[in-house]
Amino acid sequence: MIIQAMPELPEVEVTRLSFADRIAGASVVSVTMGKPLRWALGCAPAKLAGQLVLGVRRRGKYLLIDLSDGLLLVHLGMSGSLVFARHLPAPGKHDHFEMQTSQGCLRLNDPRRFGAVVYARSQSDPVAQKLLGHLGVEPLDETFSLPEFQAALKSRQTAIKQVLLGGEVVVGVGNIYASEVLFLAGIRPTVKACKISRPRAALLHAAIVEVLTKAVEKGGSTLRDFSNAQGEKGYFQLEAMVYDRAGLPCRRCEAPVRRIMQGQRSTFYCAACQKF
DNA sequence: AGGGTGACCTGTCGGC
DNA sequence: TGCCGACAGGTCACCC
Numbered sequence: 318m319i320i321q322a323m324p325e326l327p328e329v330e331v332t333r334l335s336f337a338d339r340i341a342g343a344s345v346v347s348v349t350m351g352k353p354l355r356w357a358l359g360c361a362p363a364k365l366a367g368q369l370v371l372g373v374r375r376r377g378k379y380l381l382i383d384l385s386d387g388l389l390l391v392h393l394g395m396s397g398s399l400v401f402a403r404h405l406p407a408p409g410k411h412d413h414f415e416m417q418t419s420q421g422c423l424r425l426n427d428p429r430r431f432g433a434v435v436y437a438r439s440q441s442d443p444v445a446q447k448l449l450g451h452l453g454v455e456p457l458d459e460t461f462s463l464p465e466f467q468a469a470l471k472s473r474q475t476a477i478k479q480v481l482l483g484g485e486v487v488v489g490v491g492n493i494y495a496s497e498v499l500f501l502a503g504i505r506p507t508v509k510a511c512k513i514s515r516p517r518a519a520l521l522h523a524a525i526v527e528v529l530t531k532a533v534e535k536g537g538s539t540l541r542d543f544s545n546a547q548g549e550k551g552y553f554q555l556e557a558m559v560y561d562r563a564g565l566p567c568r569r570c571e572a573p574v575r576r577i578m579q580g581q582r583s584t585f586y587c588a589a590c591q592k593f
Numbered sequence: 594a595g596g597g598t599g600a601c602c603t604g605t606c607g608g609c
Numbered sequence: 610t611g612c613c614g615a616c617a618g619g620t621c622a623c624c625c
Contacts, residue, residue, distance in 0.1 A: 324618060324619080325618060325619095328618080355601070355602095355619095355620090355621090378619075378620095392619080392620090393618090393619090394601095394602095394618090394619060394620090395602090395617065395618055395619055395620095396602090396603075396604085396617085396618075396619095411603085427602095427603095428602080428603050428604065429601085429602045429603050429604080429617085429619095430601080430602055430603075431601065431602070431603095431619060431620080432619090447621095448620095448621095473595090474595075474596075475595080475596065475597090479596090479597095482619085482620090483620090484619095484620080491618060491619075492617090492618060492619085493618060494618095580597075580598080581598080581599085582617095582619095583616080583617090
């Protein structure tokens with residue numbers, strides 16, 4: 318049961334769906350930590366023992382594991398993945414968090430350790446708010462309204478790609494899907510968000526909802542292997558239209574896909590299909 | 594306040 | 610084969 322993840326919102330949601338029902342109602346037996354993650358746990362592991370797992374929610378790319386006294390905020394970073402199973406092999410060098418429960422063991426594997434598991438007393442606690450407080454609207458929620466999205470773009474002077482990645486307008490659009498949704502909407506990644514017309518913003522809004530919804534339905538994206546917390550593979554047969562295709566022909570018009578850097582991240586686009 | 598940059602850490606891949 | 614640099618799915622803490 319080898320697990321790998323490429324965690325954008327769909328992968329995080331697929332992970333959640335794969336273990337939320339199985340862990341709900343469990344009681345925590347023990348928690349052990351490996352090497353340091355991005356932030357410290359924020360409480361003694363022993364404090365978690367004996368608590369009940371009430372459920373697992375998601376906010377942006379964070380998983381929120383509700384306990385009878387507080388909650389755990391879990392982030393997969395760039396390279397993290399979770400597995401939940403009755404029995405697991407001995408921990409490996411990249412397993413840095415493990416929670417034994419009455420219904421199985423939850424384990425975080427994260428080679429780069431950009432991920433984190435943080436305890437907060439409640440979601441309104443400053444500890445949680447520091448991580449969640451600035452997050453934008455959920456794209457797969459009905460609160461993701463077009464008028465508000467259009468208004469939010471109008472107030473931003475930054476390149477639209479950066480605005481999408483920033484997560485303060487809408488959460489969950491990572492580096493792969495940012496390139497993909499801009500392609501679908503015909504928008505140049507470098508254009509300032511405030512310069513996007515209302516009709517184009519509507520296309521972008523629809524593309525975000527469609528791409529993320531399909532990716533969740535497909536069981537998680539990706540370019541390499543992705544497995545959920547049950548060890549099942551996800552298949553991203555929604556092939557990337559532009560991501561990681563520098564120099565290759567655009568799937569729509571055959572013009573070579575371009576790669577540029579924005580904020581030290583790669584962006585891919587078709588100059589012929591994305592003119593606005 | 595908003596926008597730009599560096600930092601965190603490990604693994605993999607391509608070029609010489 | 611080995612070494613070295615570039616790059617990788619995220620986002621926070623800083624500058625100006």
